[in-house]
Amino acid sequence: MDRRKFSQMVALTGAAGLMGRSMPARSQVRQIRIVNSGGASADAAAAAYGKPFTSKTGIQVVTEGPNLLGKLRALVETGNSSTTLFVLGAMAFEQAKSLNLIRKLDWQKIDPMPMFPETRNDYGLGFIFYSTLMAWRKGQRAPNDWAQFFNSQDFPGKRALPDNPIYVLPAALLAAGVPMEKLYPLDVDLAFQKLSVFKKDVSIWWKSGVQPPQLLRDNEVQYAMAWSGRVNGQEGVEYSFNQASLDISFMVVVRTAVDAEVDAAYKYLHEMTVAENQAIYYGIDPYPGNSPSLEKLLPPEAVKKFETAANNKSVQYYHDAKWWYTQGDAVERRWQQFKLSL
């Protein structure tokens, strides 16, 4: 059993609540704990936000992964106060709000630098934009939209799609000709009807974002739906933002966190709005941050590739997180049903 799994189990049994209290509540905060998605994003955050935060406040930052919604629920339900900040995707963010797992932010204490309005939420600070887009192996005929992506006659080859209806159903509907601005509420029946036709060309339903670029390079598949940051700058892989979905990752405060540590964490959140820090982040994990002035700090070739660059943003759509919150369960069941038919 690896360390990650073990720490998850400890959290689930509630034992972490007893062991994880690093300090008595009244004494000075010496450390805050952040749960994030690990990998490159953890390295980038440590260099971009952790370093300036620690040098200014003297407070150490401990990070751990993965950032599963179930883990957040376990932390809160067991009254665990060890973790202060938690990274959530747009969909999980909506669920966490409804399940009362996170705190309202005190934006005055955060005192942010200028940021894009959609990244400033009562309950979370959006810190990166990411897209879920179509990518293909270099040398393969380039598709313009999802209709072409799924057209295996003119675009021969195998496909890899995420094992997640949130990204797949809208793409199937776009392929069926539903206009981007009329996607929601999703026509679930039509989406599954389309998928039952497309499924013969899909050889892999991926679980982890590292899979699609690797599968493309190995020639295991020729077309794949992928996270933008995972294919950006990857040798032998091409991609397009056309009809991609745009999402925001949020940093949230765990409801059961210690007040003094939350105050300290606000200073960390402030660092997440500083354009210079975001430029460092981009250098390690290429996702753009929430500052409108970030573009001035990076070379124009990088800015052109931004998920949020005007010409990229205009061809993408946002998910309706609220729709998924109410329908997610029913769709998941049909998704399992669909997977059994593969």
Place this chain on the structure above:
Amino acid sequence: MDRGASTLGPRAAGTQPRSRGWKAALPFVGPLLVLVVLGFNGPILLIVNYSFSAAGTYSFVNYQELAATPVFLRVIGNTFRITVLTTFVVAVLGYILAYWITSLSERTRNIVLALVVVTFWVSVLVRTYAWIVVLGNAGLVNRTLLWAGAIDAPIAFLYNDLGVIIGMANIQMPLLILPLYAAMIKVDQRHLQAAASLGASERTIFWRVFFPQTIPALASSVMLVVILCLGFYVTPAILGGGRVPMVANMLDTYINSIPRWELASAVSIVLLLFTLALFMIYRRLDKWASGEEA
């Protein structure tokens, strides 16, 4: 045939110390007992509790939902299907390998056993990913076959049932081989010699004298493999390409993404009951296999 106590020694002699009472054993068994009760049985009771709770009250809602949604039972069914197939592969190949090991000289035997044990040293995750390098479309096997002209297009070893079964069988194999080997090495050679001296053919000696004596060990290691297969997560997730739905992967969704712990608990309890039923069948089989001395 007389199956005397002398050859089946450890088992037949093991009845006496039991009467000496558990009090003397408590200081030694106690810590483990506490660990198992607090760390394992306690959480299981919590899961039972979760499975019966809905909106703050107790009810059968989760189980009703489970029964009304065929997909849950079908995923459990698929899990058992993959488990049975994997176990069959492990049992056949593992038995042959263990039998072969007993026939080797002591030196070679140790080397082969070491090779079997070495696989425990490598993480399951690494071993699972390694199969992609070996069996993928651009993997060693396919490239060799393509180069040799044996095939025109790569064979789809991975991202289907076959990939999952290969990966799982690889991980489970040592768990069957080691106890089976231990049982085989204990089989009294004089039984085989006696059979031979009475004119039995090699085939008859194996099937009527040797094989029956290894059935209990085979059955118990098969059971171990079955129980571990039922909860497999990593291998189906990676080598199944998301096309081989298994319970653990579905539970992951219901625990971590949705998160509906109450429903996930109900699914877990149903799986646990299925497994217990299987275990009871195994106990029956075990009694039958070990015959009169049980």
